[in-house]
Amino acid sequence: MVNHTIADARMAAQVLHARLGTDYDKPIDVFRTVQQEGIWLASQPLDAGLYGFYLRQGDATGIVLNKNHPEQLQRYTCAHELGHHVLGHASHLDDEDDVLKPTAASKA
Secondary structure: OOOOOHHHHHHHHHHHHHHHOOOOOOOOOHHHHHHHOOOEEEEEOOOOOEEEEEEEEOOEEEEEEEOOOOHHHHHHHHHHHHHHHHOOOOOEEEEHHHHHOOOHHHHO
16 A cells, blocks of 8 residues: 555545535535445444444445444544545555554655
């Protein structure tokens, strides 16, 4: 997997905003955005440490969120998983550190 920086993620988010015509000053319905992008979305009870995951199998892509988490955290995790999609990542499992704490490598 390519190690993208925060700057790469911001640029990809700007491109997605422009393509979708979303307003920077209004909340984004990330669940709706994921579905508009043709990504299937599910919420399932997951192990406590797992926040969610992104799946890429050929042309099919999906996001699964931890149903045991509050909706606000599920939305945040969903946006993180959407980032994996936009950046062209392979399938990826995400725990708390992946979703909430950027790594030193990603701060460049």
